[in-house]
Amino acid sequence: MELDGAVVIVTGASSGIGAATARLAAARGAKVVLAARRAGRIKDLADDLPGAVAVPTDLRDPAQIVRLVDATLDRFGRVDVLVNNAGQGLHVPLEQVRLDDLRAITELNVYAPLLAMQAVIPPMRRQGGGVIVNVSSMTSRMVLPGVGGYSATKSALNMLSQVARRELAPDGIVVSIVYPSVTATEFHQALAAGTRVGGDSWAVRAHSAESVAEAIVGVIQSGEEEIMLTSGWDQGAADRRDKGQPQ
Numbered sequence: 209m210e211l212d213g214a215v216v217i218v219t220g221a222s223s224g225i226g227a228a229t230a231r232l233a234a235a236r237g238a239k240v241v242l243a244a245r246r247a248g249r250i251k252d253l254a255d256d257l258p259g260a261v262a263v264p265t266d267l268r269d270p271a272q273i274v275r276l277v278d279a280t281l282d283r284f285g286r287v288d289v290l291v292n293n294a295g296q297g298l299h300v301p302l303e304q305v306r307l308d309d310l311r312a313i314t315e316l317n318v319y320a321p322l323l324a325m326q327a328v329i330p331p332m333r334r335q336g337g338g339v340i341v342n343v344s345s346m347t348s349r350m351v352l353p354g355v356g357g358y359s360a361t362k363s364a365l366n367m368l369s370q371v372a373r374r375e376l377a378p379d380g381i382v383v384s385i386v387y388p389s390v391t392a393t394e395f396h397q398a399l400a401a402g403t404r405v406g407g408d409s410w411a412v413r414a415h416s417a418e419s420v421a422e423a424i425v426g427v428i429q430s431g432e433e434e435i436m437l438t439s440g441w442d443q444g445a446a447d448r449r450d451k452g453q454p455q
């Protein structure tokens with residue numbers, strides 16, 4: 209899919225990977241629809257990006273997801289790309305996972321992307337195709353103690369995405385997954401519970417939001433099934449460095 213002139217919904221566009229993706233897609237000529245709860249942030253970003261529009265949205269509310277897609281269709285008459293990027297972490301051992309926290313991140317990390325896919329499928333089908341990119345996490349491709357609740361939500365998203373790719377192929381709708389690893393964003397301060405993995409040395413090895421945005425825009429253009437952003441992140445080495453131990 210070429211981005212020039214395409215209508216692209218980006219969820220979680222108020223910071224980090226979503227904001228960087230919106231900027232890059234707009235720079236490639238896309239008309240970007242920015243969704244997140246912090247209205248001031250997405251309105252400011254929309255002011256910076258030609259043709260962009262901000263639609264304040266709480267993605268944990270199914271009705272607001274429908275409203276987001278309706279607002280996109282009202283404004284542009286079509287939707288070419290959906291980037292399901294919004295997400296939140298939950299970084300505590302399983303013994304400490306509170307069901308309310310797991311329920312909240314499941315609503316955001318699993319139900320919201322599913323509902324958003326369901327909302328864009330009919331217009332994409334009518335148009336003869338479209339692209340959906342779901343932002344997962346490399347934690348769902350490992351067995352990483354301390355992030356089991358979060359990884360479980362992203363594992364569920366992976367399966368929904370893989371099945372959707374096959375179900376929607378006859379309609380010309382391409383579904384892809386991008387798996388970021390540690391990325392320097394507000395994610396690590398916005399966890400539903402717990403603390404970031406990797407101690408103080410995380411930032412040294414973290415990807416930039418812009419580099420993940422390059423991968424997302426790349427996959428929109430290529431239609432590849434998945435891209436894994438392995439960073440060479442070495443948890444043991446990071447822990448040793450934080451403790452002042454030899455690497």
Ligand SMILES: NC(=O)c1ccc[n+]([C@@H]2O[C@H](COP(=O)([O-])OP(=O)(O)OC[C@H]3O[C@@H](n4cnc5c(N)ncnc54)[C@H](OP(=O)(O)O)[C@@H]3O)[C@@H](O)[C@H]2O)c1
Nearest residue numbers: 220222223224225244245246267294295390391393394395
């Ligand atoms: N950073 C990492 O190390 C990392 C690693 C692997 C995967 N990821 C994944 O990458 C994606 C983007 O994360 P990020 O690193 O860019 O984190 P971030 O900077 O914390 O951004 C998260 C975005 O999600 C939005 N969001 C949270 N709750 C929402 C809700 N209820 N309704 C609407 N929007 C909501 C936030 O906007 P508002 O608060 O304004 O609503 C924000 O724009 C997530 O899916 C995350 O799981 C991140």
